Amino acid sequence: MNERMPQDGPESLARERVHLRIERLGKRFGDTWAVREVSLDIGEREIFALLGSSGCGKSTLLRMIAGLETPSCGRILLDGEDLAAVPAHRRPTNMMFQSYALFPHMTVAGNVAFGLRQLRPRMARAAIAARVDEMLELVQMRAYAGRRPQALSGGQQQRVALARSLAREPRLLLLDEPLAALDKRIRQQTQFELVGLIRRVGVTCILVTHDQEEAMTMADRIGILSEGGLVQVGTPGEIYERPNCRFSASFIGETNLFHGRIEGDRLVGGEFPQPIRFVATVALQQGGEAWLSLRPECVRVHHRAAGDACVPERPDDNAAPAEVAEIAYLGGRSIYHLRLPGGGSMIASVPAAHWGKAAPPARGEPVRVSWPAPDGVLLLR
Numbered sequence: 001m002n003e004r005m006p007q008d009g010p011e012s013l014a015r016e017r018v019h020l021r022i023e024r025l026g027k028r029f030g031d032t033w034a035v036r037e038v039s040l041d042i043g044e045r046e047i048f049a050l051l052g053s054s055g056c057g058k059s060t061l062l063r064m065i066a067g068l069e070t071p072s073c074g075r076i077l078l079d080g081e082d083l084a085a086v087p088a089h090r091r092p093t094n095m096m097f098q099s100y101a102l103f104p105h106m107t108v109a110g111n112v113a114f115g116l117r118q119l120r121p122r123m124a125r126a127a128i129a130a131r132v133d134e135m136l137e138l139v140q141m142r143a144y145a146g147r148r149p150q151a152l153s154g155g156q157q158q159r160v161a162l163a164r165s166l167a168r169e170p171r172l173l174l175l176d177e178p179l180a181a182l183d184k185r186i187r188q189q190t191q192f193e194l195v196g197l198i199r200r201v202g203v204t205c206i207l208v209t210h211d212q213e214e215a216m217t218m219a220d221r222i223g224i225l226s227e228g229g230l231v232q233v234g235t236p237g238e239i240y241e242r243p244n245c246r247f248s249a250s251f252i253g254e255t256n257l258f259h260g261r262i263e264g265d266r267l268v269g270g271e272f273p274q275p276i277r278f279v280a281t282v283a284l285q286q287g288g289e290a291w292l293s294l295r296p297e298c299v300r301v302h303h304r305a306a307g308d309a310c311v312p313e314r315p316d317d318n319a320a321p322a323e324v325a326e327i328a329y330l331g332g333r334s335i336y337h338l339r340l341p342g343g344g345s346m347i348a349s350v351p352a353a354h355w356g357k358a359a360p361p362a363r364g365e366p367v368r369v370s371w372p373a374p375d376g377v378l379l380l381r
């Protein structure tokens, strides 16, 4: 993977005052660079997600910010202060781990108080009790103050861990896969709760996740990491609408990727049975190879039984015959998995309303797919 974005592009500029600045930060374990020359600005009160698949270096990057790992090169500046000489326990950061790491022998209140008792100069007993109360109120766990962690659900443990992380009023909250231990249904609800809490407290937050939906739901901006390097930084919308390479295109949302050769204003020789007309969004070399990304919601599916003439609406539209391979019913829309002549395949997301009163096409039926020529983003290799 050689695609690397120029990291100083307008999308990488934090929208508010720069709070955390990461400069050419790298970490090498033996011969392997787990993180390579990452540069990034994060704004005050921003929720930033580091997104990438297993082993891409997300946790190592977060651990360097927390002071749990020493960088091999580069600098980390918080409000302009270089953190290199500041040991982990003195950094104004707090890291919440995947496992929450709650102490099983302590009550909920004891867990939240623990970090406060370590503070020097010491906090008065009454002040600690008041802060614990305030934090448990914030995460709506006051009623459980006397319970032990094992008597709580996963979601409740997660909230206690968050209360403990916030109790010391960190300037930077670091969350390593904070919802990984929760099942999918609770996870979605908790994503909103967690964002609400973080915004209410107003703390800057870096969240590590391999789950694109989680990153898109929770983060103001996302940084996509691959093999230790930042591939693209932007808001969820920017990355979805304008992915800068095929890795980003396929990592954020679903997409159809067609590979081919550029001839005039068409991409030829790919899995799509017809030359694909496009409007270039990047400089292209005639005769060169390129990838085209087409989002499933841009694809129209035409079905003769639905009274649809099965012809493209305009002569310039991209169109081809196809066959329905599978249909995933999702309520308001369905995902059609389509087989193309020549062995290729593609997916289309079709709103239920598209079919009106007519019966939608069934598995195995012939259809036609089309999309207006300018849609789709052309990507360099």
Ligand SMILES: Nc1ncnc2c1ncn2[C@@H]1O[C@H](COP(=O)(O)OP(=O)(O)OP(=O)(O)O)[C@@H](O)[C@H]1O
Pocket: 029, 033, 034, 052, 053, 054, 055, 056, 057, 058, 059, 060, 061, 210
């Ligand atoms: N202490 C270590 N010693 C040697 N190699 C390490 C060490 N920690 C991490 N690595 C390697 O560095 C790379 C990045 O690891 P890291 O844990 O940062 O990835 P990750 O993206 O957080 O993955 P996951 O989502 O699976 O936790 C991996 O190849 C990993 O094997």
